[in-house]
Amino acid sequence: MTQVFDYQAAGPILKQRYEDSGVLNGFFEDYPFLADVPKDESSDGSAFQVTVKSAYMSTRNRTVPGALANGGPDVYQPFNIQTLYNDYAVAQLSLTAVDNARSNEGAMIKVLTEAMDGAYMSAYESQANQLMSNGGGMRGQVANTTYTGNVITLTNPGDAVKFWQGQVLQVSVANDDGAGGLGVAATTPLPGTLTLYGVDYGAGTVTTTANLNSITGLVTNSGLFMIGDYGTGFPGLGAWNPITAPTSTLFYGVDRTRNIVGLSGWRYNGQGRAYENSLTYLLARMCSAGAKPDRAYMNPIDWAQFANTQTNKVIIDKGKVPAVGTPELSFEGLTIMSPKGPVTILADITVPQGYCRIVELKHLTLRSNGKLCRPSSNWVGTMWLPSYADDIVQARLTTRSFLVSREPKSTGVIQF
Numbered sequence: 001m002t003q004v005f006d007y008q009a010a011g012p013i014l015k016q017r018y019e020d021s022g023v024l025n026g027f028f029e030d031y032p033f034l035a036d037v038p039k040d041e042s043s044d045g046s047a048f049q050v051t052v053k054s055a056y057m058s059t060r061n062r063t064v065p066g067a068l069a070n071g072g073p074d075v076y077q078p079f080n081i082q083t084l085y086n087d088y089a090v091a092q093l094s095l096t097a098v099d100n101a102r103s104n105e106g107a108m109i110k111v112l113t114e115a116m117d118g119a120y121m122s123a124y125e126s127q128a129n130q131l132m133s134n135g136g137g138m139r140g141q142v143a144n145t146t147y148t149g150n151v152i153t154l155t156n157p158g159d160a161v162k163f164w165q166g167q168v169l170q171v172s173v174a175n176d177d178g179a180g181g182l183g184v185a186a187t188t189p190l191p192g193t194l195t196l197y198g199v200d201y202g203a204g205t206v207t208t209t210a211n212l213n214s215i216t217g218l219v220t221n222s223g224l225f226m227i228g229d230y231g232t233g234f235p236g237l238g239a240w241n242p243i244t245a246p247t248s249t250l251f252y253g254v255d256r257t258r259n260i261v262g263l264s265g266w267r268y269n270g271q272g273r274a275y276e277n278s279l280t281y282l283l284a285r286m287c288s289a290g291a292k293p294d295r296a297y298m299n300p301i302d303w304a305q306f307a308n309t310q311t312n313k314v315i316i317d318k319g320k321v322p323a324v325g326t327p328e329l330s331f332e333g334l335t336i337m338s339p340k341g342p343v344t345i346l347a348d349i350t351v352p353q354g355y356c357r358i359v360e361l362k363h364l365t366l367r368s369n370g371k372l373c374r375p376s377s378n379w380v381g382t383m384w385l386p387s388y389a390d391d392i393v394q395a396r397l398t399t400r401s402f403l404v405s406r407e408p409k410s411t412g413v414i415q416f
Contacts, residue, residue, distance in 0.1 A: 027120050028323070031128035032331045032346040033297050035323035036361055043367040043400075048081045050404050054259040077263060079252035084369050084400040085234035087126050088376075091119035091395045095386075116383070116395055123373040123397045129162065131366065131403060132297075132350040132357065134238035136178020137229030139163060140206075142171070142222045147212040150197070155221065157204025158299050158353035167196045168227040169208075173217035178231045179239075185217035193227055234402040237357055241265030241411035261289060265405075266358075266412035275306040276336065278414050279345075282358065283338035291410040293338060295324075296345045297357045302416060303347035307334055321346065324361050360410035369400035 028035035058071030093115050129139070140159035142152055154160055170184040170193060194215065198207045212218060223230075239251070246256045246264050256263035266286055270278025279296065286293050298306065321333035321344050334345040343358070351357055366372070375383045376396040383395045405411060 027124040028326055028329055030349055031124065032323065032348045033131055033295075033350065033357070034124065034128040034366075035326040035329050035331075036295060036346075037131065037364050037366045037403075038325050038361065039372065040365050040367045041370055041372070043084060043369050043402075047083070048367070048402070048404070050079045050081070050406055051076045052079065052254075052263060052406065052408060053077075054262045075258075077254045077258070079254055081252055081402055081404070083402075084367075085130075085232070085402050087123065087130075087399040087401070089119040089123040089126075089373070089397040091115040091397075092387075092392050095391045095393060119395060119397050120373060123399060125162075127366075127372065127399060127401065128348075128350050130233045131236040132238060132348070133233060133236045134177065134179050134242060135233045135235035136176075136180075136223070136231055137225050137233045138172070138177040138223040139226065139229075140224045141175075141177075142218065142220060142224065144212065145220050147215070147218055150208045150211050152206050152208065152212065152224070154204045154206065154224075156352050156354070158301055158349075160199055160201045160204045160206065161349050163196060163199045163206045163224075165196055165198055169194045169196060170225045170227050170230055171215055171218050172223040172225070172230065174219060175221035175223075177223050178225060178229070178233075181231070184225065184230050185215050185222070236403050237359070237405075237411060237413075240403065240405040240408055241267070241357075241413055243267060243355075243413055243415065262409050265408045265410075267414075268412070269415045271415060275302070275309065275416060278416060279336055279343075279356070279358075280338075282412050282414055283336070283343060286358065286410065286412050287339040289409050291360055291407070291412075292340045293343050293358050293360050293410065293412070294341070295359050295361055296336075296343055297348040297351050297359075298345060299351045299353040299355070300347040300349060301353050302351075302356065303334070303345065306345070310334070354416050356414040356416065358412040358414070360407070363405060363407040363410045365404045365406070367402055367404055372401060373397050373399050 053074055054077045055072075055075035057074045059067050059073065061067040061070055130137075139162040141155040143155040144153055172178065172180075172182060173185045174180070174182050176182040195209045196206055197209045199205070200207075206224075235251075242264060245260050245267065248255050248257050251264075254263060266282060268278060268282045268285075270281070283293060320330040323329040323331065331346050335342045336345060337343070345356075374397065376398040384393045385395070386393055
């Protein structure tokens, strides 16, 4: 038995800490949709199929012979999900740092837990962003029209919260959110990458360590991606319920033009209308087609502006709302009535400013292979493992997940 409180001794403490749901839930606090969405950790195997009814049986008539001779049976569309989408976060500490903290047991635990907190935050942040995205992996777009200096102004200032110092980024060669297939640009002196020096959340800008004129192919509205994210995420709400109606291009093997709303959800351009008018209109349309929406998610800026307009309007209530998938957490919510009951409106930083996502939660599932973000080395009994190539210890988090929508007509997106 070792007499030294080293990473092996700390492993069991950390393992218990991070297997405690109360601690893990703390990482959901900025991401209400991630907290809300039902989760299924039993997704083993190499493929998954979800079948959506796109048409009811039509074998009816005023006479029995007519019903037998005309129409067709129920029509189902099978969405074939061929793979779980992998995501990794790695915490690394030099053994020198660990050794220097060993003189105080609490200090050592703090060093290790701070590193793990950062890894978990990065892992859950990635999941939350993917849930709202189309799978393209874009975090923001370049608004610059000239490319001197090293400051990028974001098209949507609210997207700045998705960036931080030290991120290694890639830039798409055109107005491509990662789903367009145009690829990423080359940069010098590090081909294909840009490193962030800093970020200004208030101004909606990010600063890189290299000048923008070193980026071959950068144009206005180029997308920004963490390295390796271009086109590699799982299709979230932005793919199951795209802002633009889908074409005949197959999505998980399904041609969604057979039933645009039934297979890809609702969309409404409410630009120029009041928030509540756009919401009540789309909620009514969704309810008219059999949906029963219960949640709506807005960017915090839109949520606050919406709340401020409702002071004298009785259709809105305010209050704490428990998360559906994580009931230990509560969020500040607004409540608006739909033809089928109340809908709770929550502020979520992963929703771009100017948009609102509406869902009926019971038809959505975030499926994963085991716990959503779990230590890769849990099977060997400890989180922290030594690197055999350097004087460091590593803890690796693995996520294998994807989003399922069993009734796309119960999702909707509004552009304000």
